[in-house]
Amino acid sequence: MAGMTISKLSKMKASGDKIVSVTAYDASFAKLFAQCGIDFMLVGDSLGNVVQGQSSTLPVTVEQIAYHTEAVRRGAPDAFVMADMPFMSYATPEQACVEAAKLMRAGANMVKLEGGDWLLDTIRTLVDRSVPVCAHLGLLPQSVNVLGGYKIQGREQSAAENTVRQALALQQAGAQMLVLECVPTSLGQLISQKLDIPVIGIGAGAQTDGQILVMHDMFGLNSDYLPKFVKNFLADADDLQSAVELYIRQVKDGSFPGPEHTFE
Numbered sequence: 001m002a003g004m005t006i007s008k009l010s011k012m013k014a015s016g017d018k019i020v021s022v023t024a025y026d027a028s029f030a031k032l033f034a035q036c037g038i039d040f041m042l043v044g045d046s047l048g049n050v051v052q053g054q055s056s057t058l059p060v061t062v063e064q065i066a067y068h069t070e071a072v073r074r075g076a077p078d079a080f081v082m083a084d085m086p087f088m089s090y091a092t093p094e095q096a097c098v099e100a101a102k103l104m105r106a107g108a109n110m111v112k113l114e115g116g117d118w119l120l121d122t123i124r125t126l127v128d129r130s131v132p133v134c135a136h137l138g139l140l141p142q143s144v145n146v147l148g149g150y151k152i153q154g155r156e157q158s159a160a161e162n163t164v165r166q167a168l169a170l171q172q173a174g175a176q177m178l179v180l181e182c183v184p185t186s187l188g189q190l191i192s193q194k195l196d197i198p199v200i201g202i203g204a205g206a207q208t209d210g211q212i213l214v215m216h217d218m219f220g221l222n223s224d225y226l227p228k229f230v231k232n233f234l235a236d237a238d239d240l241q242s243a244v245e246l247y248i249r250q251v252k253d254g255s256f257p258g259p260e261h262t263f264e
C-alpha cells in the first residue's frame, strides 16, 4: 500500500486489520504487488533459493540484497520495503551498522535479522542509529545447519516459553516488527497477543497480525518442495494480478491460512 509506515502497520495490528506481505526481488513484481495493495514487501534472502537456485540462503550477500532492494524500490517507489540482512552480515553490532546502512541506502525502510537473545545489543545499536528493525524467530533458515533441517520450532513447552521470552526481549530492545516462522498455531497466537508490535506469520497460524509468503510459493512455482503452509493462489485465479488479489482477500478475511496450512 502506498505511503505505508511502521506506525500505520502498528495501527493495523491495534484495530485487528490483517497485514498482508509478500517477498519481492525485482521491479516488475514490486510494481504489481504495490498496485494490488500489498501492505509491505520483503526483499528476502530466500532469493538465494528461488532466484539463484541455491540449496539454502547462506550464500546470499549484502550486495545481492542491496541490488534487489534497489530494483524493488524502482518498481514500487512508495511501498514499505523491508530488506533481509543475510547470513553473517550482522555478527557484531558494528558490522550490522555498516551492512544495514548499505540496505537502507539501497531503498529499504527496515531491515530484518534472524535470532533471539544474542541480537539484543545489535538491535539496540541499530535502532539508536535510526535503522528500523524487524526480528525473526521460530524457524531460522540461516541456522539450518545448527537446527539440522527446516523443521517446525517451539513444539515443546520449554521451547515455546523460550520463544515467547525472546520475542518480548526483542521488542524491548527496539524491534518494531517480528516475523514468526513455522511454529504451532497456539504459539503464534500467544506471541501476537503478548506483543505490541505487529507479528507477521509464515506457517504460524491464522491468529498472527499478518501473513507473509515467498512470492514463488504464492504462484505455485515451487515444484521441488512444498511446505505445508504454502498455498498456490494462481490455481484459483486467471492471472497473476487476480492471484495476488485473492491472497490479499483471503488473509484479510481470515480464510488463509486454513487448518490445512497450519501446525498444531
Ligand code: KIV
Residues within 6 Å of the ligand: 023, 042, 043, 044, 045, 046, 047, 084, 179, 202, 212, 214
Ligand atoms: O527470506 C525470506 O523470504 C523470509 C520469509 C520466509 C519470511 O525471511
